[in-house]
Amino acid sequence: MDWQTWHDDYDDPTSTLSRRLKAVQGQIAAFFDAAPPGPISVLSLCAGQARDIFGVLPTHPRRHAVPPRLVALDPRNTAIATETARGLHTEIITGDAGNTTNATQSDLVLLCGIFGNIPDADIKRTIDLAPQLTTNTIIWTRTRRRPDLVPTICAWFEQHHFTRTWLSSPTEDFGVGVHRLTTPPQPLQPDQHLFTFTR
Numbered sequence: 001m002d003w004q005t006w007h008d009d010y011d012d013p014t015s016t017l018s019r020r021l022k023a024v025q026g027q028i029a030a031f032f033d034a035a036p037p038g039p040i041s042v043l044s045l046c047a048g049q050a051r052d053i054f055g056v057l058p059t060h061p062r063r064h065a066v067p068p069r070l071v072a073l074d075p076r077n078t079a080i081a082t083e084t085a086r087g088l089h090t091e092i093i094t095g096d097a098g099n100t101t102n103a104t105q106s107d108l109v110l111l112c113g114i115f116g117n118i119p120d121a122d123i124k125r126t127i128d129l130a131p132q133l134t135t136n137t138i139i140w141t142r143t144r145r146r147p148d149l150v151p152t153i154c155a156w157f158e159q160h161h162f163t164r165t166w167l168s169s170p171t172e173d174f175g176v177g178v179h180r181l182t183t184p185p186q187p188l189q190p191d192q193h194l195f196t197f198t199r
């Protein structure tokens with residue numbers, strides 16, 4: 001998989017990927033809108049070109065409260081993200097997001113474009129560790145293609161005391177979920193394996 005050209009589908013506003021992006025951006029904006037005054041920490045794992053966060057941040061009134069940390073492996077994508085981020089306070093890391101070492105516990109964590117590219121056991125492991133990753137909310141995505149794992153992913157989050165605050169319609173061919181942690185977060189332990197991409 002060429003993870004730079006993968007983003008080209010975003011250029012067609014009718015593509016599934018573009019419609020998924022709109023849903024993710026809507027949920028990011030809703031999180032910022034509802035956030036209490038003060039800093040808002042954001043972590044995006046496997047951020048790619050970070051079109052989700054950069055589609056919201058530049059015009060959002062809370063943009064100065066949000067120095068997001070974006071972790072992505074492909075330097076071509078982090079170069080594009082760095083260019084897009086000009087003028088915004090961001091931390092862009094070209095590195096492995098499949099391990100907690102490059103993560104920081106954050107109010108909002110984006111796990112977008114990950115759960116369709118890793119084994120089910122890695123999805124489960126990542127969700128098992130989610131109470132270490134976030135103090136508040138995780139926005140995640142997963143295809144609705146069969147086998148539709150979205151209901152299982154919701155159940156895995158909910159086993160860890162996350163409450164479902166939003167889920168895209170099952171009639172869409174993409175899945176976007178928003179889960180909020182209802183218990184105190186756990187300390188983030190470094191060097192824990194989360195996932196490995198299969199392509």
Ligand SMILES: C[S@@+](CC[C@H](N)C(=O)[O-])C[C@H]1O[C@@H](n2cnc3c(N)ncnc32)[C@H](O)[C@@H]1O
Pocket residue numbers: 003006045046047048049050051052071072073074077095096097098112113114117196197
């Ligand atoms: C499906 S794309 C999603 C990009 C972005 N999150 C989005 O939704 O538009 C997956 C991205 O994960 C990156 N990736 C794959 N394995 C990674 C890893 N171990 N650490 C960081 N990024 C990784 C790829 O280079 C690619 O940019």
